[in-house]
Amino acid sequence: MRPFQVEMPDEAIADLRRRVVAWRPPEREPVDDQSQGVQLATVQNLADYWASEYDWRRCEAKLNKLPQFMTSIDGLDVHFIHVRSPHRDALPLIVSHGWPGSVIEQLKIIEPLTNPAEHGGSAPDAFDVVIPSLPGYGFSGKPAATGWDPERIARAWAVLMDRLGYTRYVAQGGDWGTAITAAMGRQAPSGLAGIHVSFAQMVPLVMLGHIRNGEPAPADLPDAEKRAYGQVAFATYHRGYGVIQGTRPQTIGYSLADTPVGLAAWLLDHDTATYGHLAQLFAGQPYGAITRDDWLDNTSLYWLTNTPASAARLYWQQAVTGRNFYAPADVSLPAAVTVFPEEYVQAPRSWTEQAYHNLTYFSEASKGGHFAAWEQPQLFSEELRAAFRALR
Amino acid sequence: MAAETEIRPFRLDVPEDAIADLRRRVAAVRWPSPELVKDRAQGVQLATLQELSRHWMAGYDWRACEAKLNALPQFKTEIDGLDVHFIHVKSPHADALPLIITHGWPGSVIEMLEVIGPLTDPTAHGGRAEDAFDLVLPSLPGYGFSAEPGETGWDPGRIARAWAELMRRLGYTRYVAQGGDQGAAVTDAMGGQAPPGLAGIHLNFLRQALGGVTGLPADSEEERAALGAINTFRTSGSGYFLEQATRPQTIGYALLDSPVALAAWMLDHDTDSYYKISRAFTTDQPAGNLTRDHVLDNITLYWLTGTGASAARSYWEGGQAAAHAAGQAPPQVTLPVSFSAFPGEIFPAPRSWVEKIYPRVIYFHQADRGGHFAAWEEPQLFSEEIRAGFRPLR
Numbered sequence: 119m120r121p122f123q124v125e126m127p128d129e130a131i132a133d134l135r136r137r138v139v140a141w142r143p144p145e146r147e148p149v150d151d152q153s154q155g156v157q158l159a160t161v162q163n164l165a166d167y168w169a170s171e172y173d174w175r176r177c178e179a180k181l182n183k184l185p186q187f188m189t190s191i192d193g194l195d196v197h198f199i200h201v202r203s204p205h206r207d208a209l210p211l212i213v214s215h216g217w218p219g220s221v222i223e224q225l226k227i228i229e230p231l232t233n234p235a236e237h238g239g240s241a242p243d244a245f246d247v248v249i250p251s252l253p254g255y256g257f258s259g260k261p262a263a264t265g266w267d268p269e270r271i272a273r274a275w276a277v278l279m280d281r282l283g284y285t286r287y288v289a290q291g292g293d294w295g296t297a298i299t300a301a302m303g304r305q306a307p308s309g310l311a312g313i314h315v316s317f318a319q320m321v322p323l324v325m326l327g328h329i330r331n332g333e334p335a336p337a338d339l340p341d342a343e344k345r346a347y348g349q350v351a352f353a354t355y356h357r358g359y360g361v362i363q364g365t366r367p368q369t370i371g372y373s374l375a376d377t378p379v380g381l382a383a384w385l386l387d388h389d390t391a392t393y394g395h396l397a398q399l400f401a402g403q404p405y406g407a408i409t410r411d412d413w414l415d416n417t418s419l420y421w422l423t424n425t426p427a428s429a430a431r432l433y434w435q436q437a438v439t440g441r442n443f444y445a446p447a448d449v450s451l452p453a454a455v456t457v458f459p460e461e462y463v464q465a466p467r468s469w470t471e472q473a474y475h476n477l478t479y480f481s482e483a484s485k486g487g488h489f490a491a492w493e494q495p496q497l498f499s500e501e502l503r504a505a506f507r508a509l510r
Numbered sequence: 511m512a513a514e515t516e517i518r519p520f521r522l523d524v525p526e527d528a529i530a531d532l533r534r535r536v537a538a539v540r541w542p543s544p545e546l547v548k549d550r551a552q553g554v555q556l557a558t559l560q561e562l563s564r565h566w567m568a569g570y571d572w573r574a575c576e577a578k579l580n581a582l583p584q585f586k587t588e589i590d591g592l593d594v595h596f597i598h599v600k601s602p603h604a605d606a607l608p609l610i611i612t613h614g615w616p617g618s619v620i621e622m623l624e625v626i627g628p629l630t631d632p633t634a635h636g637g638r639a640e641d642a643f644d645l646v647l648p649s650l651p652g653y654g655f656s657a658e659p660g661e662t663g664w665d666p667g668r669i670a671r672a673w674a675e676l677m678r679r680l681g682y683t684r685y686v687a688q689g690g691d692q693g694a695a696v697t698d699a700m701g702g703q704a705p706p707g708l709a710g711i712h713l714n715f716l717r718q719a720l721g722g723v724t725g726l727p728a729d730s731e732e733e734r735a736a737l738g739a740i741n742t743f744r745t746s747g748s749g750y751f752l753e754q755a756t757r758p759q760t761i762g763y764a765l766l767d768s769p770v771a772l773a774a775w776m777l778d779h780d781t782d783s784y785y786k787i788s789r790a791f792t793t794d795q796p797a798g799n800l801t802r803d804h805v806l807d808n809i810t811l812y813w814l815t816g817t818g819a820s821a822a823r824s825y826w827e828g829g830q831a832a833a834h835a836a837g838q839a840p841p842q843v844t845l846p847v848s849f850s851a852f853p854g855e856i857f858p859a860p861r862s863w864v865e866k867i868y869p870r871v872i873y874f875h876q877a878d879r880g881g882h883f884a885a886w887e888e889p890q891l892f893s894e895e896i897r898a899g900f901r902p903l904r
Contacts, residue, residue, distance in 0.1 A: 142766050145660075154759040155761070355752075358754075358760075361753070368545040376771050384760065384764070427543055428543055431546065
């Protein structure tokens with residue numbers, strides 16, 4: 119386990135800026151909304167800010183104030199942030215990010231989680247926080263061979279927590295983090311007491327079959343299930359990035375390694391609600407706690423570590439397992455779920471209870487979307503406190 | 511004569527600094543880490559693209575392509591508010607049958623350059639005067655030197671109407687149409703619209719089968735093989751199709767800012783053409799006419815015209831048209847239809863499928879060689895197919 123500090127060479131930052139300044143825009147989309155993808159005005163706003171006001175060194179300084187480490191697990195270098203609570207009996211928690219995220223998403227929940235008394239909470243709700251970069255993402259190593267699917271990552275995370283001396287801990291995740299966290303739940307390593315996910319994997323297999331056949335939702339489904347069905351069908355048939363990364367990660371990899379503006383556009387296009395907020399953000403509107411600098415910290419991290427291709431390969435690896443991302447998590451350990459109102463799938467309680475066999479906590483939050491921890495750090499932290507209180 | 515139907519001669523003259531900018535970007539390419547597999551299972555292979563970039567920098571010469579194009583009669587004319595670029599070569603033979611050929615994605619008029627001779631001047635290319643064609647090769651809206659639509663709605667049906675107007679404007683009262691890939695959608699639409707003058711169509715791609723094979727028989731070995739190939743494509747090879755049909759603007763940023771990104775995206779169309787193009791670069795063994803330089807001619811055209819995003823939009827338009835027509839059968843093509851099946855195509859179209867979709871099939875043949883870019887790869891063989899396919903209509 120080695121301490122780690124970020125220090126990108128000046129030339130890398132200068133090269134990034136040169137490429138952003140020299141970007142060659144396409145013509146404007148012939149529609150007045152996002153129906154053909156990320157809008158030119160949004161990309162222009164982002165590129166202008168990135169080239170003129172954004173400063174990567176600020177991000178570096180922020181990261182380097184945190185305890186960061188590197189350790190080798192299962193042949194791969196794993197980067198992680200590890201912040202211990204000042205409180206005794208803090209519950210250790212490992213938080214997994216997803217795509218197009220990184221540890222950057224979690225920075226604002228570190229303080230509320232490790233030091234709750236100073237953030238509207240109380241000492242008994244304190245956590246020690248471990249925030250790793252997924253294999254192929256951020257500062258972690260890039261796998262040199264296939265096989266790093268969520269199950270393998272989950273095993274590595276259990277090794278990490280064990281290596282940190284934790285004999286009892288919990289795990290949390292959204293996006294790919296939910297798949298990894300659920301895998302940990304199914305593997306049930308001896309120290310894992312329970313999990314929380316901000317994205318529930320819960321679509322019954324028979325429903326996934328209907329979706330695969332392009333059928334509409336069965337007429338007799340309750341409204342909440344019908345809505346989730348439609349949202350998963352939409353994600354299946356309209357989220358090109360998922361299919362591209364799941365089948366051609368190398369092909370898109372060339373785009374994402376050679377043009378930072380191309381990369382930025384790709385990362386903006388995760389889901390409808392998030393894109394809408396980001397378009398507004400770069401036009402000068404607020405997006406919860408996420409600032410333009412925050413978003414560009416994340417985008418710049420992908421660029422400077424040259425990880426978009428290796429990050430995309432996780433989609434390919436998942437496809438190889440044959441497991442549908444939306445299939446029931448099948449976790450029997452205590453599980454907590456928070457449904458954020460702007461997440462791109464609204465998990466109905468009925469399906470969630472079938473997927474998480476020991477559902478100890480189910481909450482529908484009032485605010486927040488796909489990047490809930492990043493956008494609503496206070497609310498997110500309160501959800502985790504509430505979710506894990508029973509396990510203390 | 512009304513100014514808006516004027517046909518203007520056209521020549522390209524790409525500024526030197528556009529070519530210098532292209533070379534600079536290729537030289538400054540930043541590579542991702544290599545793929546983790548030994549084939550194209552994760553996409554375009556790094557070694558292939560590095561060889562392509564090497565040749566693009568060192569041996570390739572755009573001006574040779576420019577000269578080739580400028581040696582041909584090129585024109586522009588405004589149709590339905592859009593400037594359409596086309597090549598128009600008249601046969602030296604009397605009674606040549608006028609033929610409009612539509613390219614697809616990721617193609618262009620460049621795919622057709624080597625069939626001009628065999629089709630317009632058959633006696634100089636192993637054929638007979640009776641099989642001569644006048645040839646019209648337009649660039650699709652948003653591709654090549656045609657203008658990029660600034661509004662939505664340029665779906666295959668609208669393009670088909672524009673092509674009928676083009677042939678009318680050229681003074682043709684009896685003609686035929688041909689197409690593969692997106693060009694097959696346009697040609698099929700022309701067949702359904704049956705404009706006055708259109709005598710028949712030829713296709714080398716059965717695009718209806720890609721949209722989910724319902725109603726097409728899956729009994730014979732041939733039919734099951736086609737179904738299997740389609741399933742494979744839809745499972746692992748159609749990502750570009752979905753991205754371009756739903757988010758053409760999103761992928762457009764990379765396609766305009768990085769020539770290497772554009773090249774990768776264009777190389778990844780289908781298994782057969784990918785491996786042929788890959789071999790052309792890594793072993794310098796081209797597949798027929800699909801040489802390194804010809805491939806780069808096409809990619810460079812997309813780059814210099816900045817049409818990566820606008821070309822992608824043609825998939826969005828096709829998707830919109832399909833969604834709006836959902837549940838309604840398209841107008842049936844009652845005109846004569848000829849079909850050539852090339853062995854390397856995405857899926858081998860069985861005769862039974864062609865006959866199920868088109869009531870008047872006057873010609874069906876399975877060629878010996880060639881894939882998705884049949885005209886480009888095997889211009890002589892393709893020309894023979896066209897001659898044979900349209901012979902009954904003379």
